[in-house]
Amino acid sequence: MMIIEPLYLFVMVVCMVLSFGASAWVKSATRKWSRVPLGRDLTGKDIAEMILRQKGIRGVRIERSRGMLSDHYDPRGKVLRLSPGVYDGKSVTAAGIAAHEVGHAVQDAEGYGLMRMRQAMVPIAGIGTNLGVWLVIIGAMVGLTSLAHLGVALFGMFVLFTLITFPIEVDASERAKKALTAGGFLTSAEARGVSAVLFAAAATYLASAVSAVLQLLYWAFRAGMLGSRRD
Numbered sequence: 001m002m003i004i005e006p007l008y009l010f011v012m013v014v015c016m017v018l019s020f021g022a023s024a025w026v027k028s029a030t031r032k033w034s035r036v037p038l039g040r041d042l043t044g045k046d047i048a049e050m051i052l053r054q055k056g057i058r059g060v061r062i063e064r065s066r067g068m069l070s071d072h073y074d075p076r077g078k079v080l081r082l083s084p085g086v087y088d089g090k091s092v093t094a095a096g097i098a099a100h101e102v103g104h105a106v107q108d109a110e111g112y113g114l115m116r117m118r119q120a121m122v123p124i125a126g127i128g129t130n131l132g133v134w135l136v137i138i139g140a141m142v143g144l145t146s147l148a149h150l151g152v153a154l155f156g157m158f159v160l161f162t163l164i165t166f167p168i169e170v171d172a173s174e175r176a177k178k179a180l181t182a183g184g185f186l187t188s189a190e191a192r193g194v195s196a197v198l199f200a201a202a203a204t205y206l207a208s209a210v211s212a213v214l215q216l217l218y219w220a221f222r223a224g225m226l227g228s229r230r231d
Contacts, residue, residue: 011218015211022200022207029200030069033193034085034093040185044086044098051102051179057109064088071097073104075119080105092186096194099180100201103172106179114168121161128158136219148223155219162212166205173198 042050048062065071065081073080080101086094107115135151138144177194180186186194220226 007221008218011214015214018207018211022204026069026197026200026204029197030093030097033096033197034089034091036092036190036193038090038092038095038185038190039187041090042095042185044082044089044094047095047180047183047185048080048082048098048102050183050185051099052105054179054183055102055106055109057105060105062087071101073101073108075104075108075115078105078108092190092193093197095180095185095190096176096197097201099176099185099194100172100198102179103175104168106175107168107172112168112171114164114171118161118164118168121157121164124154125158125161128154128156128161132156132158133219136223140222140224145224149225152216152220152223152225156216159212159216162209166202166209169205170202173202 045062045064052058052060059078061077061079063079063081064087065083068083068085070083071081071086082098082101086097088094104115132151132153132155135154136148137151139146139148139151176198177191180194181191217226
């Protein structure tokens, strides 16, 4: 079958290596710096609240979420959710992750263009990652080139969503580091730890973006849009 050909397997193996490698890196960094306490006796929730006040942002709730690395900001509900280890934690990791999520709240409050674009793309990106691949497969199998091309276009919207996510995350991390420095929350050693954690986290988004592009190129090839192909 088409989906188990050597080229497909190669692409999937590369994507898996990127994903597992980035995941292992961020888990290692967060684990290491979660064992380093902050000089100031502040939890991740405390730091998030203080940065929000520092930025003059109101109306954002801070909640405890479930699970490790479940931290995120919900722009629709204006809710910043922090995992237990970050919400209650007083470590370098907790400070960095909490500040990063506040960075997203600041992006939202300032109307950051890429963030608004990503939110608008959520519905079609979800369709693209699921329906798009099947349209390529069916179109290639029955010889409907236009259907396969439509599938590639839909999957391309998911890839664009993934590509947009990377600079959004990098920007949130930069905002986090600046806010932590401006607020005097960290020593120089702690600041290096925050940078290490956020850099590792950014690598996961880069890995996702590269994997998405590789998959798009593969499906475009299968749809006959890149050079010649054999079924």
